[in-house]
Amino acid sequence: xxxxxxxxxxxxxxxxxxxxxxxxxxxxxxxxxxxxxxxxxxxxxxxxxxxxxxxxxxxxxxxxxxxxxxxxxxxxxxxxxxxxxxxxxxxxxxxxxxxxxxxxxxxxxxxxxxxxxxxxxxxxxxxxxxxxxxxxxxxxxxxxxxxxxxxxxxxxxxxxxxxxxxxxxxxxxxxxxxxxxxxxxxxxxxxxxxxxxxxxxxxxxxxxxxxxxxxxxxxxxxxxxxxxxxxxxxxxxxxxxxxxxxxxxxxxxxxxxxxxxxxxxxxxxxxxxxxxxxxxxxxxxxxxxxxxxxxxxxxxxxxxxxxxxxxxxxxxxxxxxxxxxxxxxxxxxxxxxxxxxxxxxxxxxxxxxxxxxxxxxxxxxxxxxxxxxxxxxxxxxxxxxxxxxxxxxxxxxxxxxxxxxxxxxxxxxxxxxxxxxxxxxxxxxxxxxxxxxxxxxxxxxxxxxxxxxxxxxxxxxxxxxxxxxxxxxxxxxxxxxxxxxxxxxxxxxxxxxxxxxxxxxxxxxxxxxxxxxxxxxxxxxxxxxxxxxxxxxxxxxxxxxxxxxxxxxxxxxxxxxxxxxxxxxxxxxxxxxxxxxxxxxxxxxxxxxxxxxxxxxxxxxxxxxxxxxxxxxxxxxxxxxxxxxxxxxxxxxxxxxxxxxxxxxxxx
Numbered sequence: 001x002x003x004x005x006x007x008x009x010x011x012x013x014x015x016x017x018x019x020x021x022x023x024x025x026x027x028x029x030x031x032x033x034x035x036x037x038x039x040x041x042x043x044x045x046x047x048x049x050x051x052x053x054x055x056x057x058x059x060x061x062x063x064x065x066x067x068x069x070x071x072x073x074x075x076x077x078x079x080x081x082x083x084x085x086x087x088x089x090x091x092x093x094x095x096x097x098x099x100x101x102x103x104x105x106x107x108x109x110x111x112x113x114x115x116x117x118x119x120x121x122x123x124x125x126x127x128x129x130x131x132x133x134x135x136x137x138x139x140x141x142x143x144x145x146x147x148x149x150x151x152x153x154x155x156x157x158x159x160x161x162x163x164x165x166x167x168x169x170x171x172x173x174x175x176x177x178x179x180x181x182x183x184x185x186x187x188x189x190x191x192x193x194x195x196x197x198x199x200x201x202x203x204x205x206x207x208x209x210x211x212x213x214x215x216x217x218x219x220x221x222x223x224x225x226x227x228x229x230x231x232x233x234x235x236x237x238x239x240x241x242x243x244x245x246x247x248x249x250x251x252x253x254x255x256x257x258x259x260x261x262x263x264x265x266x267x268x269x270x271x272x273x274x275x276x277x278x279x280x281x282x283x284x285x286x287x288x289x290x291x292x293x294x295x296x297x298x299x300x301x302x303x304x305x306x307x308x309x310x311x312x313x314x315x316x317x318x319x320x321x322x323x324x325x326x327x328x329x330x331x332x333x334x335x336x337x338x339x340x341x342x343x344x345x346x347x348x349x350x351x352x353x354x355x356x357x358x359x360x361x362x363x364x365x366x367x368x369x370x371x372x373x374x375x376x377x378x379x380x381x382x383x384x385x386x387x388x389x390x391x392x393x394x395x396x397x398x399x400x401x402x403x404x405x406x407x408x409x410x411x412x413x414x415x416x417x418x419x420x421x422x423x424x425x426x427x428x429x430x431x432x433x434x435x436x437x438x439x440x441x442x443x444x445x446x447x448x449x450x451x452x453x454x455x456x457x458x459x460x461x462x463x464x465x466x467x468x469x470x471x472x473x474x475x476x477x478x479x480x481x482x483x484x485x486x487x488x489x490x491x492x493x494x495x496x497x498x499x500x501x502x503x504x505x506x507x508x509x510x511x512x513x514x515x516x517x518x519x520x521x522x523x524x525x526x527x528x529x530x531x532x533x534x535x536x537x538x539x540x541x542x543x544x545x546x547x548x549x550x551x552x553x554x555x556x557x558x559x560x561x562x563x564x565x566x567x568x569x570x571x572x573x574x575x576x577x578x579x580x581x582x583x584x585x586x587x588x589x590x591x592x593x594x595x596x597x598x599x600x601x602x603x604x605x606x607x608x609x610x611x612x613x614x615x616x617x618x619x620x621x622x623x624x625x626x627x628x629x630x631x632x633x634x635x636x637x638x639x640x641x642x643x644x645x646x647x648x649x650x651x652x
Contacts, residue, residue, distance in 0.1 A: 003443050005459045009435040013453035019431050024097045026385035027428050031086050035059050041416035058082045061125040066115035077126040077247050078143040081150040085425035088154035091161040092432035110167045121177030137239045140232040141251035145193035148174045149201035156204050179217050191231045192221045194259045199284025218288050226264040266296035270307040274327050275320035279348030286355035315554050316561050317376030318392050319345045323409040332545040336395035343380030343423035346372045347430050357440045363493045363517015366449035374559045378634040380427045383594050387414030388424045394646040412641050449493040460486045471558045472597045474533030491518040502532035539580040552647040562630035566642025573643045575606035576628050577651035593635040603628040
C-alpha cells in the first residue's frame with residue numbers, strides 16, 4: 001500500500017473560520033496599507049528605544065532597491081521581512097478564500113521583488129541601498145540570511161498556492177547566491193547569520209525542489225554555528241569595531257549565548273539567548289534532522305524541547321522571561337509582570353512543535369501546539385485584527401506600565417503597529433496556514449492531533465470529517481470515509497488536560513490504551529467515532545520551583561487558559577483569593593468578546609486598606625466573599641484598559 005498523504009484540509013470550525021476570514025477581510029488589507037505608509041496610524045514607541053517610529057516604509061525600500069524610487073533605506077535591516085511574511089500569509093489565504101484583487105497585488109509584489117533582486121540573487125534592501133560594500137561583512141547583526149530566508153519561505157508558499165514560477169525562481173536564485181558565498185571552500189565565508197531562520201527556509205526549499213544542495217546548505221549552517229567562537233569578532237575587526245558602525249544599536253553587547261553561537265549545537269546543553277532565535281533554530285534543526293538523520297541534531301532537538309517546555313515555558317505557551325534581549329534566562333525563572341513572551345516566539349514554538357510531530361508521534365508536541373494556537377500566539381492580535389501585542393504578559397497594570405521603567409515594555413492595550421513589526425505578519429501567516437497543522441501522516445498512520453473542525457482528503461480516497469464546538473465543548477465527532485477499504489491506523493490525541501475520556505466507535509463503547517498521548521484505531525471501512533474529552537474547570541499550579549507562582553493557581557478549561565480582567569472585577573486583582581474547593585460556573589456568552597466561555601469563581605476578596613493606614617501593621621486585614629469572573633486569556637485587552645492577572649492567590 002502506498003504511503004498516505006494529505007491532499008486538502010478545509011477548516012469548518014466556527015472559531016477558526018472567523019479568525020481566518022478576519023485575516024483576509026481586515027488584517028491583510030490593513031497590513032498592506034501600513035507597509036505602504038498609507039494607513040495613517042500611530043506606530044508604537046518601542047520600549048527598547050529603537051528609534052524606528054515614523055512609518056513602515058517596507059514596500060518603499062523594495063521600490064528604491066528596484067530603481068523605481070529614490071531615497072535612503074528606512075527601518076531595521078530586516079524591514080523587508082514584514083513584506084515577505086505578509087506575502088506568505090496572503091499565499092495561504094488563497095487556499096480557502098481566493099481573492100482576485102489580492103492576487104493582483106501579490107503578483108505585482110512578486111514582480112517588484114524580482115526587480116529589486118540583484119543579478120547574482122542577492123536581496124537585502126538595506127545593503128543594496130545604503131551599504132553595498134558591507135554585504136555579508138557583519139553577520140552578527142546584519143540579518144541578511146534571516147531576511148532572505150523569510151523570502152524563501154514566502155516564495156515557496158506562493159509557488160505552491162498559485163503556481164507562480166517567478167516566485168520560486170527568486171527563492172532559488174537567493175539560495176544559489178548564499179550557496180556560492182558560504183561554506184568551507186576557498187573564498188567562501190565560514191560563518192552563519194546571527195539570527196537563525198535560513199536553516200528552516202532552505203529545508204522548505206529542498207522539500208519543493210528536491211535539490212539536495214539546499215538541504216546540504218541548511219545542514220552546513222547548523223553544523224557551523226559555534227564552531228569558531230571568534231567568527232563574529234573577526235568580522236567586526238575587519239568591518240570596524242566602533243559602535244558607530246553597528247547596523248543595529250547595541251548588538252555588540254550580548255555574549256555569544258544570545259546568538260546560540262558560543263559552542264557547536266551538539267555541545268549546547270540547554271537553549272539560551274533570544275527566544276525567537278531559539279525557536280527558529282530549533283525548527284531548522286528538527287527539519288534537517290528528519291531529512292538527514294543527523295543524530296546530534298536530533299538529540300539537540302530533544303534537549304532543547306525538554307528544557308523549554310518543562311522549565312522555561314509559561315502556562316500560556318509563551319517563552320522569553322526578560323525584556324533584556326527578549327530572551328530566556330534560566331530554569332524556572334518565569335515572572336509574570338515583567339516577562340516578555342513575544343508573539344513571534346509563540347508562533348515559532350508552533351513551528352517547532354509541528355516539526356517535532358513529524359519526527360515522533362508524541363502527544364506532548366501536539367499539546368504545546370494547541371497551547372500556542374489557543375493562548376500564547378492568539379493573544380498577539382486584537383479581535384478586530386488591527387491591533388497587536390509584541391509582549392504578552394500574564395499580569396499587567398496600566399499604572400505600573402506607565403510609571404515603572406522596568407515594566408514599560410508591557411502594554412495594556414494592543415498597538416496599531418511597531419517600529420520592529422515582526423509579530424503582526426508572523427501571526428497572520430500562522431492563522432492562514434493553520435489547516436496545515438491538524439494532521440501528521442506517517443506512512444500508513446494518520447494522526448489527528450488538533451480538535452479544529454475540518455474536512456480532510458487523503459490519498460486512496462480516504463476522507464475524514466471532524467465536527468465539534470471546540471474549544472467550548474469537548475464532544476468530538478469523526479466521520480471517516482474509506483470507500484476502497486484501505487487499511488490504516490488513525491491516531492487520536494488524548495490531551496494531557498483530559499486524562500479521562502470516552503470513546504465510541506460505530507455506536508459501540510470502546511476502551512483504548514493511550515500510547516505517548518495517542519489512542520490508535522485500525523480503520524478499513526467507513527467508520528464513525530465519538531470522542532468525549534474532559535472539559536471540567538481545572539485549578540492548575542506551577543512547579544514549586546517557580547517562585548513567581550508559588551502559592552498561586554491558574555484556571556484552565558480544556559486548552560483555554562483564563563484571566564481575570566478589571567473590566568469584569570473590582571480592582572485590585574491582587575486582592576482575590578481562590579481555592580480548588582470553591583464553586584465554579586462556566587457559561588458561554590455569544591455576545592461577549594465575539595463569543596467566549598467565561599468562568600465565575602466564588603472567591604474571597606481583601607477589602608482595600610484605608611489610605612491613611614500605616615504602610616506596615618500586624619493586622620490581618622478584612623476579607624469578604626466575592627465572585628471573580630474570568631475570560632479566555634487570548635481575549636484580554638479588547639475592552640477598556642485595566643489590570644489583568646492569570647495567576648491568582650490561592651486560599652489555604
